[in-house]
């Protein structure tokens with residue numbers, strides 16, 4: 001049997017049911033006169049806690065009894081017959097994350113400046129978000145009800161921060177006692193029920209590296225294929241996270257880790273047919289090494305955790321170059337229009353510059369890569385995704401050309417706001433040239449449009 005935490009994760013007291021936020025006009029929901037603000041309370045007598053419950057309890061059912069509390073306070077009971085594939089056309093309020101009850105010594109929340117966006121201080125520990133978005137949980141405070149739910153609703157895969165299979169080390173890292181740190185029975189229970197797990201190790205020099213890491217990887221590999229992969233990402237220190245128990249990750253440490261884990265990967269590839277334990281891109285870049293080839297990453301099982309992003313970007317860039325070569329039949333010549341600056345974090349600047357140099361050489365563009373220092377977080381934070389509005393602002397004098405680009409990932413996914421709360425429009429106003437926030441796809445599309453447009457213009461003038 002598995003034991004549950006004495007202290008449950010923090011759960012906000014919430015109203016019952018799930019609130020409808022949007023109803024598609026002409027949909028089944030609209031026909032039933034459901035409106036934004038109404039709450040679905042029960043489906044076929046079963047309590048609904050959030051939209052996952054609604055989806056699970058209504059999915060595949062053709063005869064439904066739905067209890068609704070209208071925005072006016074009235075209670076409705078809806079008896080519905082529908083075709084199996086007929087959607088309700090409803091959107092629901094966001095899930096409010098449950099929060100963790102750990103005190104990890106490397107917790108990223110402790111590394112935030114006080115002025116950071118409030119959402120950066122949310123210490124979520126929620127199996128629903130793990131299933132939906134790949135957020136990691138530690139399983140230290142999962143309740144029995146949540147375990148049942150994961151299994152019953154097939155919330156698979158789950159993303160679990162293991163950090164170390166050595167209990168003393170795991171407890172030390174998480175700041176909890178050994179009993180709570182021990183999740184072996186919970187993991188077994190999930191795996192036996194067919195729930196797959198992707199694991200994570202935040203690698204802290206002198207704590208869970210070397211032999212501890214080796215054991216962790218091999219212990220988890222014993223559970224393959226139900227444990228599908230392990231992501232090993234380096235500790236990130238900011239100027240606010242400077243706990244004396246933590247040791248900074250150095251290039252030499254990264255090189256040693258690549259060497260040691262490289263041997264394990266080779267062994268696991270022979271035995272399991274997969275690399276299984278993947279090192280974060282940051283480890284290769286900080287070691288001054290090139291990232292492994294596409295084959296190393298298989299189907300990129302942990303790309304959201306920074307595993308294989310650089311390889312995937314480089315491959316997409318190569319494909320873009322091939323498309324441009326095919327599309328541009330005119331001789332390459334200096335561009336009259338594409339003269340601008342691409343800003344990124346210091347970590348990715350060197351590999352990006354090598355790619356952009358090839359583009360400039362082949363197609364006559366004049367694009368410059370500008371490495372932006374992260375003053376907002378300080379420490380060894382060098383990834384593009386953690387740059388703030390103030391960091392870009394501080395570098396604006398170094399921008400050359402007629403436009404500038406920042407990585408799209410520096411903006412909130414649902415709002416053009418940066419980590420320090422600065423709005424993108426405000427940042428744009430401070431630049432003397434047009435400023436764009438692009439992800440790779442948007443960059444590629446803009447480049448193709450511009451180059452092909454230029455080719456056509458040149459063709460017409462010829």
Ligand code: SF4
Nearest residue numbers: 100102103104107123
């Ligand atoms: S790192 Fe994650 S699990 Fe640990 S204290 Fe912070 S939010 Fe909680």
